[in-house]
Amino acid sequence: MPNTDLPSEQAADFRRVLARWYKQHARPLPWRETRDPYRIWVSEVMLQQTRVNAVLEHYARFLRKFPTIVSLALAPEADVLAVWSGLGYYRRARMLHKAAQFITAELDGVLPSTSAELRKLPGIGEYTSAAIASIAFGESIAVVDGNVERVLLRLTGRPEQATSESKRFVADQAAAVVPQRRSGTNAPGDHNQAMMELGATICLPRGPLCLQCPVYDFCRTRGEHKTEAREKMRSRRVAYLLHQRKRGSAIEVMLHRRPTDASLMPGMYELPELPMDGVEEYTPTLRVRHSITNTNYYVEVFTADKTLLRALPLSIREYEWCRLGQLADLPLTGLARKVLRRLHLIASPGVRMPQPETMMRQ
DNA sequence: GACGCGTGGAC
DNA sequence: TGTCCAAGCGT
Numbered sequence: 001m002p003n004t005d006l007p008s009e010q011a012a013d014f015r016r017v018l019a020r021w022y023k024q025h026a027r028p029l030p031w032r033e034t035r036d037p038y039r040i041w042v043s044e045v046m047l048q049q050t051r052v053n054a055v056l057e058h059y060a061r062f063l064r065k066f067p068t069i070v071s072l073a074l075a076p077e078a079d080v081l082a083v084w085s086g087l088g089y090y091r092r093a094r095m096l097h098k099a100a101q102f103i104t105a106e107l108d109g110v111l112p113s114t115s116a117e118l119r120k121l122p123g124i125g126e127y128t129s130a131a132i133a134s135i136a137f138g139e140s141i142a143v144v145d146g147n148v149e150r151v152l153l154r155l156t157g158r159p160e161q162a163t164s165e166s167k168r169f170v171a172d173q174a175a176a177v178v179p180q181r182r183s184g185t186n187a188p189g190d191h192n193q194a195m196m197e198l199g200a201t202i203c204l205p206r207g208p209l210c211l212q213c214p215v216y217d218f219c220r221t222r223g224e225h226k227t228e229a230r231e232k233m234r235s236r237r238v239a240y241l242l243h244q245r246k247r248g249s250a251i252e253v254m255l256h257r258r259p260t261d262a263s264l265m266p267g268m269y270e271l272p273e274l275p276m277d278g279v280e281e282y283t284p285t286l287r288v289r290h291s292i293t294n295t296n297y298y299v300e301v302f303t304a305d306k307t308l309l310r311a312l313p314l315s316i317r318e319y320e321w322c323r324l325g326q327l328a329d330l331p332l333t334g335l336a337r338k339v340l341r342r343l344h345l346i347a348s349p350g351v352r353m354p355q356p357e358t359m360m361r362q
Numbered sequence: 363g364a365c366g367c368g369t370g371g372a373c
Numbered sequence: 374t375g376t377c378c379a380a381g382c383g384t
Contacts, residue, residue: 047380054369054379088368091382125382145380164363196380205378233376263366289374292368296375334369 081331095123147199157220278311
């Protein structure tokens with residue numbers, strides 16, 4: 001392997017140019033308006049493998065409901081999952097909750113302030129410990145996420161490789177350009193965020209915007225760096241049942257709670273699934289697309305009748321009736337949440353709910 | 363080291 | 374319609 005390192009004498013220039021660019025172009029994101037370590041922590045966990053837009057929809061609501069580590073620790077896990085509903089990777093929410101309980105019980109409710117200590121908490125790995133330590137506490141430690149890796153490989157011209165040697169190389173490069181701690185500013189935290197911001201807004205996976213790049217002069221590849229093609233998407237049709245009943249003045253909808261030992265979304269609520277061959281003759285009440293990793297689900301929702309109820313794969317006792325008024329407090333799967341919102345059975349943000357009497361859907 | 367774990371928006 | 378994702382972690 002040729003020596004692809006950024007010349008070390010250029011590191012200071014690189015830092016300066018990047019810092020100036022970041023000061024001018026940083027997006028105004030809510031977790032950049034605070035130094036509260038808890039809020040930084042929540043944002044970093046939410047941002048794991050998740051787009052900024054999706055996080056924005058959940059971040060404020062999560063912090064309104066759980067404004068402190070202690071309030072999070074004291075909450076039932078189902079409440080935490082309910083607020084997390086739609087963000088995906090629900091294990092993150094469970095681990096965040098567990099970590100908050102540990103911090104409350106063992107650490108006097110205070111989040112550790114070093115990457116080494118943070119690294120020991122559930123859900124906080126190599127990246128997240130460095131991100132919190134640098135952004136919230138000013139520790140001089142480099143973060144390496146997908147953005148930083150892509151940026152550094154392109155800058156140095158080293159090809160993409162999923163080897164430990166390549167990982168080592170990227171980590172070394174990142175460490176070589178991260179600034180020292182200095183009083184009065186947060187140079188390490190700002191630098192780390194700048195590296196990620198560059199990857200997220202300029203050095204895009206496909207079609208990087210090299211003409212706008214502040215560190216074009218430092219780059220060995222300038223748009224010629226290849227990114228691997230990915231696996232093809234699959235498509236699948238699935239059907240779900242919408243079944244409602246009245247109990248007094250309340251309306252209830254029938255849901256299925258996934259087994260608590262399921263590997264996928266354990267303990268979360270979804271609409272009852274119907275076998276596709278049971279719905280051939282029916283017209284769906286609702287169609288939505290739902291994509292999970294490698295699969296586009298083309299989802300159809302059917303309003304219940306006797307025949308459809310007989311087609312259910314489980315005994316009727318295995319389902320649960322849930323009041324419409326409490327749906328928003330349940331740990332719903334993202335799909336269930338999307339469907340129930342689309343049908344106006346739970347409030348979308350900013351939408352006033354109609355009165356219960358008018359809510360029964362056909 | 364490879365794999366499983368979710369999502370909705372942009373195009 | 375189908376494609377491509379995004380600031381990882383734990384096992």
